[in-house]
Amino acid sequence: MSLSDLIVKPHAWYGSGAGCPIALSSRVRLARNRSDCSFPRRAGEEECERIWNEAEPILRELASLKPAETAGYAELTEQERLMLFERHLISREHAAQARGSGVAIRTDEAVVIMVNEEDHFRLQAFGGGLCLRESWARVDSVERELERAVSFAFTPRWGYLTACPSNVGTGMRASVMLHLAGLVLMEEMGPVINGIQKIGLAVRGVWGEGTEASGNMFQISNQMTLGEREEEILALLEQVALELVDHERNARKRLLESRKTVLQDHVGRAYGILSHAHILSSKEALDLLSALRLGIDAGILPDVERKQVDELLLLSQPAHLQWREGRILSPAARDVARARLIRNELFSKRSG
Amino acid sequence: MSLSDLIVKPHAWYGSGAGCPIALSSRVRLARNRSDCSFPRRAGEEECERIWNEAEPILRELASLKPAETAGYAELTEQERLMLFERHLISREHAAQARGSGVAIRTDEAVVIMVNEEDHFRLQAFGGGLCLRESWARVDSVERELERAVSFAFTPRWGYLTACPSNVGTGMRASVMLHLAGLVLMEEMGPVINGIQKIGLAVRGVWGEGTEASGNMFQISNQMTLGEREEEILALLEQVALELVDHERNARKRLLESRKTVLQDHVGRAYGILSHAHILSSKEALDLLSALRLGIDAGILPDVERKQVDELLLLSQPAHLQWREGRILSPAARDVARARLIRNELFSKRSG
Numbered sequence: 001m002s003l004s005d006l007i008v009k010p011h012a013w014y015g016s017g018a019g020c021p022i023a024l025s026s027r028v029r030l031a032r033n034r035s036d037c038s039f040p041r042r043a044g045e046e047e048c049e050r051i052w053n054e055a056e057p058i059l060r061e062l063a064s065l066k067p068a069e070t071a072g073y074a075e076l077t078e079q080e081r082l083m084l085f086e087r088h089l090i091s092r093e094h095a096a097q098a099r100g101s102g103v104a105i106r107t108d109e110a111v112v113i114m115v116n117e118e119d120h121f122r123l124q125a126f127g128g129g130l131c132l133r134e135s136w137a138r139v140d141s142v143e144r145e146l147e148r149a150v151s152f153a154f155t156p157r158w159g160y161l162t163a164c165p166s167n168v169g170t171g172m173r174a175s176v177m178l179h180l181a182g183l184v185l186m187e188e189m190g191p192v193i194n195g196i197q198k199i200g201l202a203v204r205g206v207w208g209e210g211t212e213a214s215g216n217m218f219q220i221s222n223q224m225t226l227g228e229r230e231e232e233i234l235a236l237l238e239q240v241a242l243e244l245v246d247h248e249r250n251a252r253k254r255l256l257e258s259r260k261t262v263l264q265d266h267v268g269r270a271y272g273i274l275s276h277a278h279i280l281s282s283k284e285a286l287d288l289l290s291a292l293r294l295g296i297d298a299g300i301l302p303d304v305e306r307k308q309v310d311e312l313l314l315l316s317q318p319a320h321l322q323w324r325e326g327r328i329l330s331p332a333a334r335d336v337a338r339a340r341l342i343r344n345e346l347f348s349k350r351s352g
Numbered sequence: 353m354s355l356s357d358l359i360v361k362p363h364a365w366y367g368s369g370a371g372c373p374i375a376l377s378s379r380v381r382l383a384r385n386r387s388d389c390s391f392p393r394r395a396g397e398e399e400c401e402r403i404w405n406e407a408e409p410i411l412r413e414l415a416s417l418k419p420a421e422t423a424g425y426a427e428l429t430e431q432e433r434l435m436l437f438e439r440h441l442i443s444r445e446h447a448a449q450a451r452g453s454g455v456a457i458r459t460d461e462a463v464v465i466m467v468n469e470e471d472h473f474r475l476q477a478f479g480g481g482l483c484l485r486e487s488w489a490r491v492d493s494v495e496r497e498l499e500r501a502v503s504f505a506f507t508p509r510w511g512y513l514t515a516c517p518s519n520v521g522t523g524m525r526a527s528v529m530l531h532l533a534g535l536v537l538m539e540e541m542g543p544v545i546n547g548i549q550k551i552g553l554a555v556r557g558v559w560g561e562g563t564e565a566s567g568n569m570f571q572i573s574n575q576m577t578l579g580e581r582e583e584e585i586l587a588l589l590e591q592v593a594l595e596l597v598d599h600e601r602n603a604r605k606r607l608l609e610s611r612k613t614v615l616q617d618h619v620g621r622a623y624g625i626l627s628h629a630h631i632l633s634s635k636e637a638l639d640l641l642s643a644l645r646l647g648i649d650a651g652i653l654p655d656v657e658r659k660q661v662d663e664l665l666l667l668s669q670p671a672h673l674q675w676r677e678g679r680i681l682s683p684a685a686r687d688v689a690r691a692r693l694i695r696n697e698l699f700s701k702r703s704g
Contacts, residue, residue, distance in 0.1 A: 262630075265629055265631040268628035268629055268630055269629050271624075272624030272625045276621060276624030278620050279613060279617040336613055339617070
């Protein structure tokens with residue numbers, strides 16, 4: 001599989017779509033399993049390998065996935081799998097797997113299928129901004145096509161069967177990634193998170209379940225997969241996401257009106273540190289780039305382009321960074337390389 | 353008294369002298385009291401006022417103080433007294449006094465006499481870098497001159513009598529201010545401080561007794577005033593200060609050799625924040641300007657001049673800042689004004 005086309009730039013769909021730049025991306029995924037094999041965790045390595053070997057030629061031929069790249073994880077280095085994880089295309093757990101697992105990626109990164117993650121198939125559709133319905137339509141058509149070649153585990157009573165009971169039913173999880181830096185700076189995220197959780201949606205950090213909201217990025221997703229129609233779930237999630245985008249716009253407006261100096265200080269410090277630091281951890285880079293992004297959106301940082309910041313958000317991650325440097329780096333060396341990358345990018349822009 | 357000539361620039365003697373730029377300044381002071389009056393804290397306000405009124409014309413005529421400015425504290429605003437404190441010319445306690453206290457300042461700020469601080473007279477000589485002997489000679493000649501006009505409290509057994517027993521004897525305290533940013537960054541100040549204390553010298557922060565070492569500025573002074581000759585005290589202090597300057601130079605050399613990236617990061621972040629922040633506390637400004645100074649001395653910050661940083665160290669202090677702004681500011685407004693001052697200074701330099 002050739003990753004080199006992917007990693008030099010953000011996803012093809014990135015940076016556009018409804019609710020941009022506050023809404024970063026949308027994802028809809030379906031969990032599906034073969035009716036004639038054990039779930040991956042129960043199947044042995046050999047059976048998993050057989051499942052992957054049977055799946056790969058089928059996925060390759062799916063019209064809705066073309067043009068696609070496919071790769072068994074035994075063929076990919078750990079670094080390459082981690083890059084796919086950093087691009088949010090596969091889960092951290094999937095990236096940690098090797099023989100018997102694999103992935104199919106439409107080259108625009110708008111459709112990705114994980115094979116033998118927790119379930120045999122995790123069909124995913126991605127898009128920029130708030131685009132749940134389009135993503136749903138896309139993943140739905142992939143699923144219909146795949147269903148012609150594979151017999152899915154399904155019962156009329158439970159719907160689609162999945163390895164984890166939390167996915168049984170529709171097998172669908174939809175999520176929206178939002179950049180809520182204004183609400184965080186106004187210290188208003190606490191009640192917002194409580195409100196979202198009360199209506200049965202989950203709020204997570206940028207890396208999904210169990211992660212902190214680094215860089216003021218929040219992932220909102222449905223919890224329920226059983227007993228509700230996909231369209232209802234998507235409609236609720238979309239409505240909440242739109243409200244959050246509104247809340248965030250409002251918070252930014254109030255920041256500019258009544259706490260402009262605080263905002264300028266927050267953004268200015270981030271710019272100053274990013275353009276002059278020589279050691280930067282992933283976490284600090286993410287937080288500071290988030291502040292920069294807020295400054296650009298608020299119109300108080302005219303020198304920097306959002307596209308540039310979004311690229312750095314992606315390229316400054318460990319695996320991307322090492323790909324770019326052409327070698328494996330110690331964590332300390334990565335922090336130095338990350339600072340250099342960001343410094344050069346921000347400086348070259350300023351003088352350009 | 354006209355302060356306007358003083359506050360627009362650092363002290364006339366600042367920025368030169370032996371051991372510069374690590375040794376910032378030297379001070380030698382003598383505590384003296386009149387034999388015919390109670391110590392200031394025992395004397396009432398009226399007696400203090402009489403003492404000041406009698407002292408002022410005498411001080412004005414001292415040849416070793418000419419040209420001098422004198423001012424009773426009833427004539428000065430609190431802001432003006434605080435400016436003298438921020439210039440290290442008077443103590444914080446003296447700045448808090450009003451009627452009955454006063455000061456005489458040679459216009460080059462190399463000789464300053466506080467009247468009715470803890471003692472009737474606190475004679476002080478200042479100089480740039482490491483210049484204890486010259487300062488001692490200067491304050492000694494002021495003292496001899498003053499002695500012709502005033503009868504000092506003195507006994508052959510105890511020497512000069514002072515309000516606090518810790519000053520009895522010579523009444524002399526000598527101190528050197530050192531910028532030990534390299535030793536701090538190498539985390540080696542702990543044992544250095546222990547070593548200094550063991551030989552009977554005191555290590556204090558930039559504001560003297562009981563203060564923290566903000567901005568990596570340390571004041572080394574003698575503890576003993578009784579039973580030792582002035583020359584011996586000064587020789588010991590000078591020797592220790594010279595050793596500290598050497599230690600610091602060595603620490604900076606090692607930083608450059610083995611931890612250059614850490615140093616660049618430390619200095620770069622300080623530069624980035626100072627040139628882009630919109631809110632800066634006194635403490636943070638002091639710490640960051642200290643890092644900048646280290647960067648300049650280490651040759652890794654070619655864009656900024658030490659003189660400029662030293663000016664900002666002085667001018668960014670609360671009373672100086674308010675004098676410059678022409679009005680009293682709330683602490684929050686000072687933090688904004690301070691950030692603006694520093695930002696403008698560092699930026700105007702860069703583009704100039």
